[in-house]
Amino acid sequence: MSKPWMMGIALVALVGGIWLIGSRVHEAGLAVRxxxxxxxxxxxxxxRNLEGKTLSLSDLQGRAVVLNFWATWCPPCRAEMPAFQRLYARYADQGLMVIGVNATMGDDLAAVLAFRQDYHLTFPILLDETGEVNRSYRVTALPTTFFIDPQGIVRDVVVGGPLSEAAIEARLSTLLPARNR
Structure with missing residues (x-):
């Protein structure tokens, strides 16, 4: 092989390696996209939550987060909500935060308030009134659930449902320290 070809291949390999390293999360502290x-x-x-207060994902740094996108009119969303509430009650004091992001742009605020009361939900319900967060997370179906570790890294995504309590808890094992389970 000629020298220019070898240098070209080496350059492509170097650029590809830099792109791969720069575009992926590395636990070693490199920039995270x-x-x-x-x-x-x-x-x-x-x-905003149902009380009108703003909650940011960055406020939850250091906590494991289960981010569930849902709507009141979605039967699988309704079916899995009691499991999220039970696990939130069980693990909240161990660093777990469950967040329900309501697809408010296609839902009714009165229905959301009634839903929270009917299901006795105590975890925060956030209102995505414009759909901006749904778009940012590329939600294409409800429910969609993201499992985010205490460092803010997505560890698992489940599109569809309903998720059983056992399925949710199995995914929590990768987010919560072993001593807390």
């Missing part, structure tokens, strides 16, 4: 997929930092957002 945001993307709604496992191995990447969860996209940041701020939304």
């Amino acid at each position: 945001e993307a709604p997929q496992p191995g990447y930092r969860a996209p940041r957002f701020s939304l």
